[in-house]
Amino acid sequence: MIQSYKQYPQLLEKYDTIIIGSGMGGLATGAILAKEGQKVLILERHYTAGGFTHVFKRKGFEWDVGIHYIGEVQRENSVMKKLFDYVTDGKLQWADIGDVYDRIIIGDQHYDFVKGVKNFKKQLISYFPEEEKAIEQYINLVFLAMKTSRNYYISKALPPFLDRLFGRFMKAPFYKFSDKTTYEVLSSLTKNETLIKVLTGQYGDYGLPPKQSSFYMHASVARHYFDGGSFPVGGSSQIAKTVDAVIAAAGGTILINADVEEVLIENNKAKGVKMKDGKTLYANHIISNAGIMTTYHQLLPKNIVEKHHLKEQLKQVKRSVAHACLYIGLESSPEELQLPKTNYWIYPKDGDHDTCVERYLNDLNEEFPVVYISFPSAKDPDWSNRYPGKSTIDIITLIPYETFEKWSETPWKKRGDDYELIKENIAQRLLKELYKQVPQVEGKVSCYELSTPLTTQHFVNYKKGEIYGLDHSPSRFRQSFLKPRTPIQNFYLTGQDIVTAGVGGALFSGVLTSMAITGKNVLKKLM
Numbered sequence: 017m018i019q020s021y022k023q024y025p026q027l028l029e030k031y032d033t034i035i036i037g038s039g040m041g042g043l044a045t046g047a048i049l050a051k052e053g054q055k056v057l058i059l060e061r062h063y064t065a066g067g068f069t070h071v072f073k074r075k076g077f078e079w080d081v082g083i084h085y086i087g088e089v090q091r092e093n094s095v096m097k098k099l100f101d102y103v104t105d106g107k108l109q110w111a112d113i114g115d116v117y118d119r120i121i122i123g124d125q126h127y128d129f130v131k132g133v134k135n136f137k138k139q140l141i142s143y144f145p146e147e148e149k150a151i152e153q154y155i156n157l158v159f160l161a162m163k164t165s166r167n168y169y170i171s172k173a174l175p176p177f178l179d180r181l182f183g184r185f186m187k188a189p190f191y192k193f194s195d196k197t198t199y200e201v202l203s204s205l206t207k208n209e210t211l212i213k214v215l216t217g218q219y220g221d222y223g224l225p226p227k228q229s230s231f232y233m234h235a236s237v238a239r240h241y242f243d244g245g246s247f248p249v250g251g252s253s254q255i256a257k258t259v260d261a262v263i264a265a266a267g268g269t270i271l272i273n274a275d276v277e278e279v280l281i282e283n284n285k286a287k288g289v290k291m292k293d294g295k296t297l298y299a300n301h302i303i304s305n306a307g308i309m310t311t312y313h314q315l316l317p318k319n320i321v322e323k324h325h326l327k328e329q330l331k332q333v334k335r336s337v338a339h340a341c342l343y344i345g346l347e348s349s350p351e352e353l354q355l356p357k358t359n360y361w362i363y364p365k366d367g368d369h370d371t372c373v374e375r376y377l378n379d380l381n382e383e384f385p386v387v388y389i390s391f392p393s394a395k396d397p398d399w400s401n402r403y404p405g406k407s408t409i410d411i412i413t414l415i416p417y418e419t420f421e422k423w424s425e426t427p428w429k430k431r432g433d434d435y436e437l438i439k440e441n442i443a444q445r446l447l448k449e450l451y452k453q454v455p456q457v458e459g460k461v462s463c464y465e466l467s468t469p470l471t472t473q474h475f476v477n478y479k480k481g482e483i484y485g486l487d488h489s490p491s492r493f494r495q496s497f498l499k500p501r502t503p504i505q506n507f508y509l510t511g512q513d514i515v516t517a518g519v520g521g522a523l524f525s526g527v528l529t530s531m532a533i534t535g536k537n538v539l540k541k542l543m
């Protein structure tokens with residue numbers, strides 16, 4: 017059972033591995049190592065486990081924070097499904113969100129992304145019949161890019177001498193795709209800007225518009241959802257709950273309210289961690305799932321950071337975008353309100369995605385460059401057992417951290433009237449978008465609460481409220497330090513930063529970090 021650090025649980029004198037952070041990457045690494053016989057201790061600073069997969073409850077409702085849909089778990093033989101089954105002992109169940117997983121809305125037009133790659137293609141061709149060849153070429157390129165990524169990722173887990181021998185050859189085919197921006201690739205296939213805008217209509221899933229994002233990242237998300245989307249039955253909290261049982265069965269523990277202050281390092285070897293209350297905990301391996309920026313800026317001793325020039329490494333990468341999310345509660349069931357399971361991506365009519373983002377960043381009163389509406393309670397078949405006669409809706413948009421920076425030192429929920437005023441203004445703008453798309457809910461909203469980048473900072477410890485860790489630009493994928501091993505002995509990284517954003521990326525980071533630690537081909541075993 018997940019326990020609180022504040023209640024002085026019985027701990028071992030020394031663990032095989034301590035993991036800082038209980039995000040998907042930390043949980044997956046913990047479960048895989050537990051299955052290798054290790055005693056694992058996961059330390060989570062928040063009052064609930066799961067990182068972005070956590071849920072929060074207020075006013076009789078429950079909201080999921082960082083899961084709206086997961087791809088590839090529909091196919092029994094997919095790596096993703098097998099991995100989830102492995103780390104949860106098959107206890108995590110999935111509910112299909114239906115034939116149309118994403119609806120891209122541009123002005124008055126909408127374009128549906130339909131489950132199954134053949135259906136996806138047919139549907140896209142029905143919207144753009146003159147672009148059949150470009151659409152076919154596009155889908156082929158998505159699959160090709162994905163094929164090259166397997167060796168790229170495996171090379172990250174290789175011991176350094178093998179990486180020096182083979183790494184270059186394993187990565188080269190991948191760079192052909194990752195070095196190009198999404199727009200470079202798509203504009204070489206078609207001159208139809210509307211088609212490009214539609215095909216890149218999921219860019220919010222990784223936060224960077226097409227002229228800035230790596231084509232690999234685009235391909236990874238597009239491929240991930242070609243077979244449709246699914247939602248965890250019972251909500252996102254089921255992830256931490258089911259993984260916890262696997263870790264506990266091997267004698268390990270997940271602790272919440274467990275804020276790590278520093279990694280203890282002696283003679284360049286990680287030995288343990290010092291907690292915020294001064295207590296020390298020891299293990300043979302220490303892994304950070306707290307994100308590379310937080311890890312290097314906050315958790316490692318200054319002399320170690322300087323010795324290995326770690327801040328120089330961080331200059332090669334950028335933090336991802338920040339967001340605002342409006343969490344809405346309604347006093348009727350999803351069926352009564354006829355809420356869809358499909359996610360809505362709403363874009364301005366004029367301008368490509370990059371132009372819309374730029375326009376908005378120059379003047380935040382301009383149209384939101386993207387508004388994403390998700391209906392989690394409609395997706396979860398168990399929702400009405402837990403919350404009969406209620407529904408939830410989440411609406412997300414991008415918002416720069418700087419908008420709220422001046423309140424960063426104020427306490428949560430007590431940031432003052434000016435802060436609340438900005439929030440209310442954004443909330444009203446987002447509600448307006450909702451009523452336009454789903455008019456039947458107007459007048460039915462019983463409560464709402466807007467999160468800001470400071471909320472992300474407060475609860476998940478991303479300093480500038482970044483939601484996806486690092487930006488997914490072409491140069492990010494060239495950074496060889498984004499891997500499990502660090503220059504410090506027995507100290508490793510896991511989570512979205514060493515693979516990509518997304519629950520699937522973070523889950524896979526667990527495989528890579530476990531491989532690097534145990535030297536075993538964990539992937540082969542679980543396949």
Ligand SMILES: Cc1cc2nc3c(=O)[nH]c(=O)nc-3n(C[C@H](O)[C@H](O)[C@H](O)COP(=O)(O)OP(=O)(O)OC[C@H]3O[C@@H](n4cnc5c(N)ncnc54)[C@H](O)[C@@H]3O)c2cc1C
Nearest residue numbers: 037039040041061067068082084085276511512518519522
């Ligand atoms: C709004 C939003 C919507 C999303 N929607 C989807 C989606 O629909 N599908 C999808 O696949 N992905 C989605 N994602 C992305 C996905 O949730 C993340 O990429 C993924 O969960 C990140 O996992 P991680 O392992 O990197 O850890 P994180 O989730 O980033 O967790 C890191 C953990 O480390 C903890 N920590 C930090 N510092 C310390 C410390 N000093 N001591 C102890 N603990 C510490 C934090 O509290 C946190 O719990 C979404 C993300 C967001 C924000």
